[in-house]
Amino acid sequence: MIKMIANLLKILNSDADPSQISLALGFALVSGLLPFISPLSLLVLFIVFILRVNLSAYFLGTAFFTGIAYLLDPLLHRIGLALLTAAPLEGLWTALYNSTIWRIQRFNNSVVMGGLVFGVLCFVPLVFLSNALIRRYREHVLAWVRKTRLMQAIRLSKFYDIYSKVSGWGWGGQA
Amino acid sequence: MGMGGSGMKRWIRWPGLIGFTIFVVVVVALWFLFMDTLVRRAVEKAGTALVGAEVDLARAQVTLVPLGVTLSGLQVTDPSAPSTNSIEVLRIAFRLDSLNLFRRKVIIDEMAAEGVRFGTARKRPGKVVVPPPKPPEAKEKEAALPSFTVPDVKKVLQQEKLESPALIEQAQADLKKKSEAWQKTVASMPDKAALDAYQARVQKLKETQKGGLKGLKGAAADALALSKDLNRDLDSVKKAKASFGTDLAAAKALVEKAERSPLEDIRRIADKYSISSEGLQNLSQALFGGAIRSWVDSGVLWYSRLKPLLERSGEKKGNVQVVKPLRGRGVDVRFREERPLPDFLISTIKASLQPEAGTFTGTIRNITPDQAVLGAPLTFSFAGSGMKDAQAASITGRLDHRKAHLPDDALDIAVRGYQANNLALSSAASLPISLQEGVMDLEVKGRRDAKTVSARCVALVKGVRLNAGGDGSGGAFANAIRSSLAKVSSFSLTAEIAGTPENYGVRISSDLDRVMRDAAGGVVREYRDRLEKELRQAVLEKTETKLAGLKEGLGGLGSQGGKLDGLQDRLNSLIKEAGSSAGGKIKLR
Numbered sequence: 143m144i145k146m147i148a149n150l151l152k153i154l155n156s157d158a159d160p161s162q163i164s165l166a167l168g169f170a171l172v173s174g175l176l177p178f179i180s181p182l183s184l185l186v187l188f189i190v191f192i193l194r195v196n197l198s199a200y201f202l203g204t205a206f207f208t209g210i211a212y213l214l215d216p217l218l219h220r221i222g223l224a225l226l227t228a229a230p231l232e233g234l235w236t237a238l239y240n241s242t243i244w245r246i247q248r249f250n251n252s253v254v255m256g257g258l259v260f261g262v263l264c265f266v267p268l269v270f271l272s273n274a275l276i277r278r279y280r281e282h283v284l285a286w287v288r289k290t291r292l293m294q295a296i297r298l299s300k301f302y303d304i305y306s307k308v309s310g311w312g313w314g315g316q317a
Numbered sequence: 318m319g320m321g322g323s324g325m326k327r328w329i330r331w332p333g334l335i336g337f338t339i340f341v342v343v344v345v346a347l348w349f350l351f352m353d354t355l356v357r358r359a360v361e362k363a364g365t366a367l368v369g370a371e372v373d374l375a376r377a378q379v380t381l382v383p384l385g386v387t388l389s390g391l392q393v394t395d396p397s398a399p400s401t402n403s404i405e406v407l408r409i410a411f412r413l414d415s416l417n418l419f420r421r422k423v424i425i426d427e428m429a430a431e432g433v434r435f436g437t438a439r440k441r442p443g444k445v446v447v448p449p450p451k452p453p454e455a456k457e458k459e460a461a462l463p464s465f466t467v468p469d470v471k472k473v474l475q476q477e478k479l480e481s482p483a484l485i486e487q488a489q490a491d492l493k494k495k496s497e498a499w500q501k502t503v504a505s506m507p508d509k510a511a512l513d514a515y516q517a518r519v520q521k522l523k524e525t526q527k528g529g530l531k532g533l534k535g536a537a538a539d540a541l542a543l544s545k546d547l548n549r550d551l552d553s554v555k556k557a558k559a560s561f562g563t564d565l566a567a568a569k570a571l572v573e574k575a576e577r578s579p580l581e582d583i584r585r586i587a588d589k590y591s592i593s594s595e596g597l598q599n600l601s602q603a604l605f606g607g608a609i610r611s612w613v614d615s616g617v618l619w620y621s622r623l624k625p626l627l628e629r630s631g632e633k634k635g636n637v638q639v640v641k642p643l644r645g646r647g648v649d650v651r652f653r654e655e656r657p658l659p660d661f662l663i664s665t666i667k668a669s670l671q672p673e674a675g676t677f678t679g680t681i682r683n684i685t686p687d688q689a690v691l692g693a694p695l696t697f698s699f700a701g702s703g704m705k706d707a708q709a710a711s712i713t714g715r716l717d718h719r720k721a722h723l724p725d726d727a728l729d730i731a732v733r734g735y736q737a738n739n740l741a742l743s744s745a746a747s748l749p750i751s752l753q754e755g756v757m758d759l760e761v762k763g764r765r766d767a768k769t770v771s772a773r774c775v776a777l778v779k780g781v782r783l784n785a786g787g788d789g790s791g792g793a794f795a796n797a798i799r800s801s802l803a804k805v806s807s808f809s810l811t812a813e814i815a816g817t818p819e820n821y822g823v824r825i826s827s828d829l830d831r832v833m834r835d836a837a838g839g840v841v842r843e844y845r846d847r848l849e850k851e852l853r854q855a856v857l858e859k860t861e862t863k864l865a866g867l868k869e870g871l872g873g874l875g876s877q878g879g880k881l882d883g884l885q886d887r888l889n890s891l892i893k894e895a896g897s898s899a900g901g902k903i904k905l906r
Binding site: 184187188190191192193194215218219222223226227229232235236239240242245246248250251252253254256 | 327328329330331333334336337340341419420421634635636637639642646647648649650651652653654655
């Protein structure tokens with residue numbers, strides 16, 4: 143848990159573009175709510191790699207949202223079941239059900255469908271919200287955080303050196 | 318364009334393509350590397366969830382071209398005996414339809430199962446996740462067996478509630494109430510003073526008659542008044558007597574019932590603690606019922622555990638069906654398919670079973686929880702070949718769950734010339750019976766639908782040597798049974814199972830009943846006589862005094878009747894006397 147907080151602080155306190163971090167969190171939300179091995183997860187992963195989003199934030203966010211997904215299971219199940227059994231959408235679902243790619247995606251499972259819809263709907267609000275929060279954090283809180291012992295310990299760690307170097311050539315998200 | 322290129326460069330990370338490829342390759346490589354382990358764990362997890370007890374798999378091997386799986390050393394813990402396997406399979410091999418696998422449909426055309434054995438010992442006891450339900454008949458099974466020693470009557474009477482003392486006390490109270498009521502009624506009738514007054518009036522009438530014509534005129538009026546009074550009293554006495562007769566008859570019946578009640582108590586308790594004639598008629602039920610019942614229970618338990626392989630609990634919502642997936646979270650919603658196929662199907666399993674009796678080979682067809690989609694029921698057919706213990710054996714069956722609410726299952730088992738050896742027929746502690754040796758022909762026919770279960774099992778055994786234990790425990794009764802069974806050379810046993818799937822009864826009948834009844838009849842009669850004698854003594858001690866009091870009470874009530882009789886006689890004689898004193902001119906009655 144401490145390691146996770148330290149990693150989060152590292153990302154927030156780095157020079158990474160806030161929009162790249164927030165976009166990474168948005169994709170992390172979608173990945174966390176979808177099954178790990180599925181065509182859509184693969185597509186999201188491809189987008190994350192190809193777009194200049196913060197990979198550390200993405201992987202950290204995915205781990206976080208995967209845990210959250212378990213807690214949200216009852217809600218996701220209800221959303222998914224309501225959509226899958228809605229009479230007006232039956233034609234669409236039937237067509238998808240007879241398509242191999244969508245069957246692999248397992249869209250007809252209530253939790254998967256609920257997760258997909260919930261993730262897509264929350265994607266844009268989460269990106270904007272996290273973007274605004276990161277900017278405010280850097281403006282108002284960052285200076286104080288940098289002075290804390292935890293942050294100083296992180297900055298002295300070997301991992302941070304590596305991270306700084308890597309982020310320098312773009313894997314951390316900063317060009 | 319330049320700005321567009323710069324914007325694109327700002328957002329696109331082309332080296333990411335390499336990163337993505339490396340990531341995917343690493344994940345796929347890891348998956349291939351650990352695929353066998355993943356499959357092994359998945360089989361163990363799904364199997365444990367299905368059976369409710371630990372399932373172990375020694376090895377799983379996955380081949381990609383063609384897609385196939387080989388499982389070796391499958392062990393399924395017996396939930397009711399965790400140190401043994403209910404089933405152990407040496408090798409299972411099958412190929413998967415890879416195209417349908419992409420559609421999340423596990424379709425296996427043919428599966429081969431080799432070296433299927435039952436009841437093998439485990440190296441260590443397996444974990445039981447869902448303990449098997451304790452059969453409620455366990456206690457009844459023991460209780461159903463008659464006790465073979467005369468119980469301590471004092472203890473019996475502490476456990477059993479005697480009905481007779483309460484009944485006698487109630488009768489006493491009723492009788493007392495009636496007696497008091499009649500005492501009051503009799504007291505309200507003309508007493509000695511009133512009768513003396515009547516006598517005086519009769520005397521006066523006689524004297525007036527002697528007083529000539531003038532006296533006669535007055536006597537007629539007096540005689541009429543006397544007649545009215547006497548007849549009124551006589552009527553009320555007669556009415557009271559009629560009512561008293563009814564009450565006395567009821568009281569007598571009550572006393573008779575109370576007198577009988579100690580004997581009824583004795584009979585009831587003796588029936589419970591000894592073997593009644595009905596019990597002797599069907600000793601095989603008491604002796605073999607428990608063992609056969611436990612076999613049936615075991616079959617029913619396995620049927621319920623394997624039921625998820627026959628049907629899935631689904632719910633119809635509009636045109637779609639909502640089903641719980643075999644694995645995973647949430648529910649799956651099933652829509653109309655262009656080419657309907659079950660989500661899971663093993664078309665054919667070719668298996669060789671190796672129970673102790675020998676080797677059975679056969680096939681199981683259409684294993685799927687979606688029989689309605691497939692449109693065919695699960696069927697199985699096995700035949701014994703080259704068996705060392707039996708001439709021939711066959712097991713066939715059909716589990717039809719195409720209509721989940723109207724299941725129709727059938728099972729036929731036929732075994733010819735089975736060399737039975739040390740087969741436990743009764744595990745009763747007081748009289749364990751085993752078939753030491755014998756040649757058995759067995760036929761089982763069973764049916765199960767949504768509401769009823771019925772089965773008939775007939776066993777004909779020849780060349781029999783029965784063992785009923787030789788330690789002499791169980792007393793004279795058990796010894797009589799033992800010696801009678803020792804002479805048996807052949808017998809037949811029929812078990813009939815009938816009832817609902819949740820509550821069924823097992824009824825056993827056998828020609829051994831006659832043999833045991835003849836042998837044990839004398840012992841049972843003697844035993845019962847002794848028990849009844851001891852019970853009689855103990856029960857009568859508790860009821861004798863009360864019964865004597867009750868009879869006294871009845872005598873007291875009867876004496877009220879005597880008083881009414883006396884009163885009626887007296888009134889009748891007064892009427893007669895008064896009539897004659899009036900010179901017979903006035904008819905008094």
